[in-house]
Amino acid sequence: MDKKARLVILISGNGSNLQAILDACEVGRLPARVLAVFSDRGQAYGLQRAEQRQIPTIIIPPTPNRAFYDADLAGQVAVFEPDWVVLAGWMRLLTMNFLSHFPNRVINLHPALPGQFPGVNAIERAFEAYRRGEISQTGVMVHLVPDEGVDDGPLLASQTVLILPSDTLETLTARVHQVEYKLLVETLRGVVTGQIKPESL
Ligand code: GRF
Secondary structure (H helix, E strand, O other): OOOOEEEEEEEOOOOHHHHHHHHHHHOOOOOEEEEEEEEOOOOOHHHHHHHHOOOOEEEOOOOOOHHHHHHHHHHHHHOOOOOEEEEOOOOOOOOHHHHOOOOOOEEEEEOOOOOOOOOOOHHHHHHHHHHOOOOOEEEEEEEEOOOOOOOOOOEEEEEEEEOOOOOOHHHHHHHHHHHHHHHHHHHHHHHHOOOOOOOOO
């Protein structure tokens, strides 16, 4: 019997977090299998990363009707019978038309600490806040997506990232990404092995 957790990953771009998941699955660090990778952008480099591992890729370009889009996406994701749906750099807000199909089964990664800098360009906004003297650290969070709240939901894990006086946006971005790769994989490992059990699970 295949005891590996079934994952479907949603991406919109580079897919370096997807790569971290694929690598962890390959070496056995993450007892999971990526069944499919979905993207709303045909140009997303992450699609090539999936294809290199012979993982099915599905592109669903944006449509104006959000309700229809989300219901269609849910139907196509459900075909793969995922245990978990992972938003790894998925840049499109999901409505209940999608989320209600996977209650407590959608996991999001966000490059900021809980409650800080929801939405796009979070690292850049944190860096600007640092330069204004408002914060000294930022971080990364992994959380469940129960509803339409943006980068908000029951926390699975978070990790702080110090911002250094010598940092540029580029060095800070690179450091946040390194933390993301590790935290995402370790959190997924905890979730699929049952070691991480938020109250809502
Ligand atoms: C990551 O920083 C993720 O947290 C954010 O978008 C970025 C995606 O990077 N939502 P990649 O596509 O995984 O390389």
